[in-house]
Amino acid sequence: MAKYLYVCIIALCMTCTAAAQSVTGRWVGKLQVSGGQLTLVLRIQEIEGGKLSAFMDSPDQGAYDIPCDSVVYSAPHLKVIISSIGARYEATLEDNSLRGQFIQGGASSPLVLTPSAEEDRSALHPQEPKPPYPYQVEEVRFVNSTDGDTLAGTLTMPTTPGPHRAVVMITGSGPQSRDEPIMNHRPFLVWADALTRLGIAVLRYDDRGVGASTGNFNEARTADLARDVEAAVDYLRSRKEIDNQRIGLIGHSEGGMIAPIVAVSRPKDVSFIVLLAAPGLRGDSILVMQNEVISQRSHTPDSIREATVQLNRSLFALLVPPTTDEEELRQSLAEVLRDAFFDGPLAPPMPHEQVELAINQEMEMLTAPWMRDFLRYDPAPMLSRVQCPVLAVQGNEDVQVPAAANLPIVEKALTLHGNKAVTVKEFPGLNHLLQHCQTCLPDEYGEIRETVSPEVLQFVGEWIMKR
Numbered sequence: 329m330a331k332y333l334y335v336c337i338i339a340l341c342m343t344c345t346a347a348a349q350s351v352t353g354r355w356v357g358k359l360q361v362s363g364g365q366l367t368l369v370l371r372i373q374e375i376e377g378g379k380l381s382a383f384m385d386s387p388d389q390g391a392y393d394i395p396c397d398s399v400v401y402s403a404p405h406l407k408v409i410i411s412s413i414g415a416r417y418e419a420t421l422e423d424n425s426l427r428g429q430f431i432q433g434g435a436s437s438p439l440v441l442t443p444s445a446e447e448d449r450s451a452l453h454p455q456e457p458k459p460p461y462p463y464q465v466e467e468v469r470f471v472n473s474t475d476g477d478t479l480a481g482t483l484t485m486p487t488t489p490g491p492h493r494a495v496v497m498i499t500g501s502g503p504q505s506r507d508e509p510i511m512n513h514r515p516f517l518v519w520a521d522a523l524t525r526l527g528i529a530v531l532r533y534d535d536r537g538v539g540a541s542t543g544n545f546n547e548a549r550t551a552d553l554a555r556d557v558e559a560a561v562d563y564l565r566s567r568k569e570i571d572n573q574r575i576g577l578i579g580h581s582e583g584g585m586i587a588p589i590v591a592v593s594r595p596k597d598v599s600f601i602v603l604l605a606a607p608g609l610r611g612d613s614i615l616v617m618q619n620e621v622i623s624q625r626s627h628t629p630d631s632i633r634e635a636t637v638q639l640n641r642s643l644f645a646l647l648v649p650p651t652t653d654e655e656e657l658r659q660s661l662a663e664v665l666r667d668a669f670f671d672g673p674l675a676p677p678m679p680h681e682q683v684e685l686a687i688n689q690e691m692e693m694l695t696a697p698w699m700r701d702f703l704r705y706d707p708a709p710m711l712s713r714v715q716c717p718v719l720a721v722q723g724n725e726d727v728q729v730p731a732a733a734n735l736p737i738v739e740k741a742l743t744l745h746g747n748k749a750v751t752v753k754e755f756p757g758l759n760h761l762l763q764h765c766q767t768c769l770p771d772e773y774g775e776i777r778e779t780v781s782p783e784v785l786q787f788v789g790e791w792i793m794k795r
Contacts, residue, residue: 351401355441359430375540393509414689433685455779457521470563472556480540481506481533484524493574494529496560500581503545506532511774522785528792531560550701554589561597576600585707592713600717600795602788605729605760608737611702612644621727625769631673639668647703661691711741717749718742719791723758725768
């Protein structure tokens with residue numbers, strides 16, 4: 329889902345190196361931008377082998393957990409690269425402060441970061457569990473033998489005697505860490521806690537190239553991500569504490585597109601799947617519909633809404649058909665974007681050279697392998713081939729994957745070839761994250777104290793326990 333700093337942020341992968349020293353911790357500062365200030369938070373931590381990893385937050389814009397691609401610290405100099413927003417931060421550690429420059433889109437601004445204590449999340453996110461837990465928690469690693477990537481995750485298991493039924497959690501769109509952090513919420517942490525307390529083992533993991541997992545998310549296609557899920561299933565099957573006949577998948581949003589792919593490719597190893605806010609329409613239709621619904625609810629002026637819809641349709645008309653001439657495609661995309669952003673209601677109030685940089689970043693996002701796959705992918709044919717039990721859950725106030733347009737298609741496809749073990753449940757008043765909501769727009773997600781609706785957690789948990 330989109331987030332914003334100066335320009336659109338699409339969170340990308342993280343591989344970080346260097347020796348961890350006193351630069352680790354949570355650093356906070358104010359960045360001067362046109363029209364005011366932005367609070368930026370840089371969270372640096374040491375991971376395996378003395379390497380450093382980092383995430384950046386922009387709380388004023390509701391953007392959290394933006395992965396940093398590279399963190400290099402050679403005392404006293406620090407360099408952090410955040411390619412997803414076309415930015416980097418270069419600073420020197422002096423007198424317990426990081427003093428340097430934040431460079432983005434050709435512009436450089438001074439940014440001083442000072443240490444800040446970690447936030448107490450218990451008041452803002454009361455559903456997030458805190459240790460000690462009434463179950464086992466184990467850090468694990470497993471390998472996608474086809475691609476050679478090592479995926480790092482957390483396995484939570486009941487303390488009761490096994491073998492246990494188990495699920496693999498599959499994150500939504502974009503590179504995500506194991507807790508699927510969205511707008512400062514950690515839904516998969518809450519899901520894992522709730523399900524494990526019921527007696528279900530849960531494996532959640534960092535997407536390839538994110539956190540402690542190796543690989544390159546930028547180059548990953550949908551089929552690659554499906555193989556990562558298969559590797560997770562194989563890992564669970566290797567554990568004596570897990571019942572091989574009761575391993576299922578839970579996919580949220582795009583993860584709900586990947587779960588059926590794995591269920592069809594590994595019918596003997598996947599005994600059930602749960603789809604949370606999963607699309608039924610093709611990817612390009614989803615994005616056009618999403619934009620229209622959000623614009624209408626946000627009371628966006630008609631001129632801007634109509635221009636945005638037309639822009640999306642024009643871009644997708646170029647991207648969806650197969651092409652053998654990538655250079656011609658990029659030129660055509662650039663022409664469409666320039667026509668939109670240099671003239672008319674979508675033209676941003678910034679110098680032309682900055683607009684050109686923003687267009688280049690948009691081009692990279694649009695032509696990424698994952699985006700191309702997503703736009704072209706129609707979930708219905710794969711859903712129709714699923715023969716294991718399926719639970720499809722959605723909130724009727726979902727503006728990202730509108731339930732009225734998607735859930736009936738999901739149900740029809742699942743039952744098309746006689747699968748009788750299909751349960752479809754639409755919950756009133758819930759958004760795309762399955763939170764109770766007021767506006768139900770994405771910018772409200774972080775303001776809601778609830779991470780996942782308790783009744784959804786209970787309904788899904790009980791359905792799994794009955795399988």
